[in-house]
Amino acid sequence: MTDTRTPVVLVDDVHAGYLPGVNILNGATLTAYQGELIGIIGPNGAGKSTLLKAIFGQVQIRGGSISLDGEDITGLKAEKLVGKGVGFIPQTSNVFPSLTIEENFEMGAFQKPSLTAERIEFVMSIFPDLAKGAGLKKRAGGLSGGERQMVAMGRALMMDPKVLLLDEPSAGLSPVRQDEAFLRVSEINKAGVTCIMVEQNARRCLQICDRGYVLDQGRDAHTATGRELLNDPKVAELYLGTLGA
């Protein structure tokens, strides 16, 4: 049903790894269409984060190809990708701690400073909480985990990306903050940004995503709509946690 559309991101049979001779991705394949929110779940070491890093040119690709809007971007450097409209939010070390929130945002748009004012406005409409207290003049290093995550997301949004790659946006947040993070991702996606999100909180991830990929041993074992995966007994057993409430 989705075949007639052109994919925004197409990962085709990608093999990649960090150390010589050791591949983390062994033929990973992923398609994201315009405006989709894609969730990636899977066991530890399945290559979820590596898949995002492969798209963002942060890991050596040894086989296969990645394209953005039909253009081959395999192995392209991160700064080139940012210019082409790809945003990446790593799981940790995702803000410049010695800079203020505002400076972090400015760094996000350093390739196109003319965008700064307008984009800050957009980012603040998504994260109004950042305006609290000293507002944008606060140093990012003094922020709590939740706020830092907002700044990281905001910075990635500064270049008006068409694709946003998120590595576990809920990691380390309290339950209510996790929910908030998922709501924000949903909001960003509704604003027209194609999102590809890796998550450990598989249930929440599948609840909001359009399509999910289950990654196992560096390749996609299974893909279906978020709802289908949520209702799949095997997925439930393996990834949604079977601990009694």
Added chain:
Amino acid sequence: MSADITPPVSRPKSTGLHIGEPAAGVKKVDPIIVASGVKRTFGGLTAVDVEHLEIPRGAITALIGPNGAGKTTLFNLLTGFDKPDAGSWSYDGKDLANVPAHKVARMGLIRTFQLTKALGRLSVMDNMKLGQTGQTGERFWHSLIPALWRKQDREIEQRADELLVKFKLDKKRDDLAAGMSGGQKKLLEMARALMTSPTLVMLDEPMAGVNPALTQSLLDHILDLKDEGMTVLFVEHDMHMVRHIADWVVVMAEGRVVAEGAPDQVMRDPAVIDAYLGAHQELDLGVVTGRVAIIDADPTTDAEASASVDAAVIEAEASAELDAEKENDK
């Protein structure tokens, strides 16, 4: 979340840990850690201000609370990684003030970190062996004569291998730690912490980044520690884990201990729900955001409630939590 799925065989919880009514700062029958008046400020921010806290020996205690509540800072203080501005705290009756982190570790109090600290350029096995203290070969002259340490080294390696099998990391034994995923590093760190057979194990968010599929075995490991006579103190946001394995729960907010008690009791406490848990765990965020129709709601959630709640309500709650943090900043 999944109330309809039968929980795995649960092991008995330790009870009768406290003296009198459970409340913040309640005395314990046999405390292993006693902290009094411990305060730590960073500039104008009061990160920790604990009036009195006792951690029961031989039990599993969970430390929960919102982001910025001071949980990790308290961990740092107790383990000598940071110094408080005021207060006293002791471990096993021994005063811990001014005892540096490495000596605290030698006393049998071992911790793990939220962000893993594996040595990437070393193999998994070498990382494990580093965890063992008091190795004969560490001393300069001894190191020159392999005969003095070879036997001990073999024993250490054997123990490391046993632990790696237990944590299902044995296949990674000779790989560099840098090549492991975040979740695997987490497991490695926990396995390494056990190399010295500690008395008290402190785990900072052991579940963060670990896939739910591994959750059950990790929980079993933690329960095993208790069976082996160790005391466990852990920080965690995963409430299922807390409910499942903790004998005792300490709730922190804004640097203070605000509640203590058995898990079920604490989680029913309206103040705790208000300050931390939020009332939305049973909602389907897909329905809340209007991404999916109510008819397709996640069967483990409350579809009706999800459809009637506005996303703004959850956002307001998260925002209030932030305000509480800011209030604390002053």
